[in-house]
Amino acid sequence: xxxxxxxxNRKHHKLLSLIxxxxxxxxxxxxxxxxxxxxxxxxxxxxxxxxLNFISSRLFEEKECDLYDVAGIKGLFCTPKGTTxxxxxxxxxxxxxxxxxxxxxxxxxxxxxITIGSAIFTALKAITVEQSNKRSIEQPLVE
Numbered sequence: 001x002x003x004x005x006x007x008x009n010r011k012h013h014k015l016l017s018l019i020x021x022x023x024x025x026x027x028x029x030x031x032x033x034x035x036x037x038x039x040x041x042x043x044x045x046x047x048x049x050x051x052l053n054f055i056s057s058r059l060f061e062e063k064e065c066d067l068y069d070v071a072g073i074k075g076l077f078c079t080p081k082g083t084t085x086x087x088x089x090x091x092x093x094x095x096x097x098x099x100x101x102x103x104x105x106x107x108x109x110x111x112x113x114i115t116i117g118s119a120i121f122t123a124l125k126a127i128t129v130e131q132s133n134k135r136s137i138e139q140p141l142v143e
Contacts, residue, residue, distance in 0.1 A: 003054070006095050011045060011055045013091040018044055019065055019078040020086045035068040037075040 003011075019036045041052060056076065059065040064082030068075050078086070085091070 006098055008055065008058075009091040009095045009098075011047075012059060013086070013089070014045060015041065015055060015059065015076075016064060016078065016082055016086040016091070019076050020083045022078070034077045035073055035075040036077070037073060041076065 018041065022034055022036050038049070038052070042048065045052065045055065047055065056065060059082065062081070062085070063079055064085050065076045065078055068077050
C-alpha cells in the first residue's frame, strides 16, 4: 500500500473527527457509546482492516486513540489527547507545512535553474559579441 504523507494526514484528521465526534455526542447526551465500531470506520474512511491499521498506527503511537473490545463491540475511541489534536487541527497544519516546504523547494530549484540559464545565456552572448568584434577588426585589414 502506497499513500502520501499528505493523504495520510488527511485520513488521520478524518479518523480523529469521526471518533472525537462520538465522544462529544456522548458527553452532551450521555446516551450511546463513545466507541466507533470498526465497520463504521471502514465505511467512512473507505478502507480495509490493513489500511486502517496503517492509518491508525500513528494515532496509537501518539496516544490519540485506543482500542475498545467489550461486550462484542470492537472499535476505536478517542483519548483526550486525540480530541485536543482534532480541535487544534494538528494534521491539517502538518499538511500545510508540507505544502509550504514543497513550494519553497520548488522555488529554490527554479531560481537556481533560472540563474544557471541566465549565466549561460550571458556567456554565450559575450562570446558572440567578442567574435563579432574580432571579425570587424580583421575585415578592414584584409581589404
